[in-house]
Amino acid sequence: MNYIFYFLVVSSIIIGAFTGKLNDVVNSIMSGAELSVKVAFSLIGIMAFWLGIMRIAEKSGVLKFISKLLEPITKWLFDELPPKSPAIGDVAMNFTANALGLANAATPFGIRAMEEFQTSNTKKDTASNSMCMFLAMNTAGFQLIPTTVLAILAGIGYKNPTEIIAPTLIVTSIAFFSAIIMAKIFQYLSNSQCVRIESQCERKSNIRISGDEEVGNE
Amino acid sequence: MNNLLNLISLWALPVILITILTCGIVKKVPIYEEFTIGAKDGFKVAVKIIPYLVAIIVGISMFRASGAIDLIANILSPILLKFNIPSDTLPLMLVRSLSGSGALGIFSDIANTAGPEAYSTKLAAIMLGSSETTFYVLAVYFGAVGITKIRYALIIGLLADLIGIVAAVSVCNLLFA
Structure with a gap:
């Protein structure tokens, strides 16, 4: 993330100087900062609403039911999660909302899922495998119905806007499944790469934790 | 087919809302209190x-x-x-x-x-x-x-x-x- 941030800022200034748009670049700092606060604040209301509803879903056992239903798939996707984790219900809700083109409702579900992933994450500043898998699913953006696109097409007088639904579905499925497969491949590669270092670390921390308890549980 | 998709899109959230709230009431969850606790975040x-x-x-x-x-x-x-x-x-x-x-x-x-x-x-x-x-x-x-x-x-x-x-x-x- 450090390099990306550096690249975005520095390359913009250099390119801006060459293209004579340095003034626009500087102005965009102001407008960009303003836009980010607007985006965050526009989320507050809808976020509060769906977080409230999800709290009811959690307390009434709806989430647990969904989690149980999806366990065979999610066990493979998020293999480091404890079984029956409430995160699975949130993942399911996030996926459903995204698939239906309801991005505003999807974000609060996704954030709840990330919070659940964070509780079982060992390094709190580093993304876990589950988080990377979940983000892969989200950045690929599986959509059953591209609501916004259809609205724009209808608006400009496209005769049969629904004819793009099927091709969009094909493309979005290809991107979605390749994202999942790539996440699994990267997970495998990074695991085999740091297996030695991490196992040493884990052993040390295990000793530290289990110092006063019985040794040899594992 | 397309009408069906639009129908699903329109009804998805209402159905989810009804299901969750009804389950809450049936299970005797204090839904108003729980809602406000969740919404605080x-x-x-x-x-x-x-x-x-x-x-x-x-x-x-x-x-x-x-x-x-x-x-x-x-x-x-x-x-x-x-x-x-x-x-x-x-x-x-x-x-x-x-x-x-x-x-x-x-x-x-x-x-x-x-x-x-x-x-x-x-x-x-x-x-x-x-x-x-x-x-x-x-x-x-x-x-x-x-x-x-x-x-x-x-x-x-x-x-x-x-x-x-x-x-x-x-x-x-x-x-x-």
Whole structure:
């Protein structure tokens, strides 16, 4: 993330100087900062609403039911999660909302899922495998119905806007499944790469934790 | 088929709401109290993601303002012509992962200048509808839990976008060319 941030800022200034748009670049700092606060604040209301509803879903056992239903798939996707984790219900809700083109409702579900992933994450500043898998699913953006696109097409007088639904579905499925497969491949590669270092670390921390308890549980 | 899809889209949230609230009442959950407890976090989460959003959105705004997108588009357009890809869709491919509102603006632009039945419009519509704003999604979700080391998440997001573009071009070529 450090390099990306550096690249975005520095390359913009250099390119801006060459293209004579340095003034626009500087102005965009102001407008960009303003836009980010607007985006965050526009989320507050809808976020509060769906977080409230999800709290009811959690307390009434709806989430647990969904989690149980999806366990065979999610066990493979998020293999480091404890079984029956409430995160699975949130993942399911996030996926459903995204698939239906309801991005505003999807974000609060996704954030709840990330919070659940964070509780079982060992390094709190580093993304876990589950988080990377979940983000892969989200950045690929599986959509059953591209609501916004259809609205724009209808608006400009496209005769049969629904004819793009099927091709969009094909493309979005290809991107979605390749994202999942790539996440699994990267997970495998990074695991085999740091297996030695991490196992040493884990052993040390295990000793530290289990110092006063019985040794040899594992 | 299309009516059915629209119907599902319209009824999904209402059905979810009714199901969750009814389950709550049946299980004797104090739904009003629990709702307000959950909703309290809405503000906290929104405020928490601001620093991450500022970093990403300012960086991307600067990048777009610098004219870098046009520069890359100029370099790439001869290559795209070989693959039968109209060059007016190129800015959309480049902006799609960076900015949602930007991509929407470019799409409206393509649709209005090329006309509703044009090949560019169809290709652009499929590309826009089948992908997400990768940088925004990463900033919001990782920001909400305070993750700064994102490992391979961005690489996957961008690779998936690239695969999406290739797939969109191929599908569009098959169906509409």
